[in-house]
Amino acid sequence: MNFKSKKIDYSLALILTASIFMTTDGRTQEMDHSTMEEHGSSPSEKKPLMETPVNGEVVKPIDDMAVMRGEMIYKMSCFLCHGKNGEGDGPASRFIGPYSHPRPNRFTSGVFKFRSTESGELPMLKDLMRTIREGIPGYMPSFRNLGEDGIHAVASYIAKAFIREELPTSTTIKYVKHVGPYTYSAKSAWRGGILYNIMKCNECHGADGKGGRTDLKDERKILIHPVDLTRQETFGNGTRHEDIYRTIMTGLDGTPMPGYNDAFRGEEDSAWDLVHFILSLQGR
Template sequence: MRLSLEPIWPFNRPPRNPGALAVALSLTLTAFPAFSADVSPIERTPSAQTGKALYEQACAFCHGIGGQGDGPDAFYLGPYSAPRPRDLTSGEYKFRSTPSGSLPTDDDLLRTLTVGIPGYMPSFQSLSDMDRRHLVAYLKTLSPAFQEGKAQSLPLPPGPIPATPESIQQGRALYVALDCMTCHSEQVNSPEGLLTQGKLKDRRGLTLHPRDLTNLTSYKNGHSPSDIARTILTGLDGSPMASYLEALEPHPEQVWHLVNYILSLSSP
């Protein structure tokens, strides 16, 4: 087989054995220890600088190079309706374990990076744990709010509790009392909650669709009992989903009844 590279080949004659040249080139390249994304053992402290490099490779296409949620792919993710990628400079985060209006903890940010957001952001578990911590360190440099204070996680009431019929019934009563069905509907396929569709807006003014609670795996903030309880108590800042912490006072443990009812909506 003759490899012809004329008229651009820069030498006077073609290589004598181009096949071997190609194999040698491949072997040379594959000899580099690059088939691993492991973090060097000397990296023990999260580095915002390393995080920045990772951010530019993995996150900037959606969140924008400056973190304002205006990356080149951001518009097409939610052209005329929510969600758009988070504006990381605003200091406002949906997925937190902290009270509404607070910053997220490092673990909150790490959790979102690790599990992703069903439907919209893939899990970056494919990055090493240390790489994700580098990213968290960089994300916190994007908003000045992180320099002003540190948030504390809101402790969840003791639970979860068994999903007995009584608990589910109490949860349903709470669901009605807290007016959850205005957005989420009460019955499977009921048009009741859909009345608000098209009327709910997010912080950017984009139309937002309430979560279909019968589709468990679509819950953006996770669908374990603790995830659901956390979402109810802390709310999703920047969206109409408010914190129900005050509404459940002085018995916040009732949240587990509500969790049991919500989980029952998607039971077979």
């Protein structure tokens, strides 16, 4: 199983591009004005980020005080699932998914499902913070009540103690804002339905989106069920429109879900069609 980004066939891309142009309503011309490219932008030039913390401030850098505080919190709570050494081998970890996915993440492996960076890359600090803040529906509680400083502290400790590499501060993935022509429309969802089949999403998630495949395994060779796209409560990476967009672009490293950033490169706004199709499956 290829866990890296997947490129769709060139011919399919042509069909896709043609179909998009045939149904376009001038969105591509506006794209430069409504996209956010984090790569290479300085803090002062930054446009509003989807991934900015709740309070809108730029993420603080890691400092020793934060790491110390993070260690204290981690050793009171997080280690129960993620293990004292960040190996995902905490005493409660096996009971979450005894013989099947999910299991608590092994921070030391460098494989992270929930990122805003390219497939195969480490997450940004704010990605770790988002997961701590939001939790993972069904498996990991929200630690929102730690406050942004507490969340930052835990993320800092994980980065410093277990990942032990410099985390990226930017990504090459373009995040098109969910505004103006990119908001939901029936036409967009219809286009998304075509994309859903062209990009072979149906092979794992099923034609009806309910997750048909039963033979998939994750990188630990553990049985994994494709998400039932008709039930938003099963979306581990978040249920907001932006969360679904990000999941499509980045994929979920360590699982069979590839990132489609390369497939959408230059046509990132089309990913919203796919998002809208998924939303339509949920009646949203």
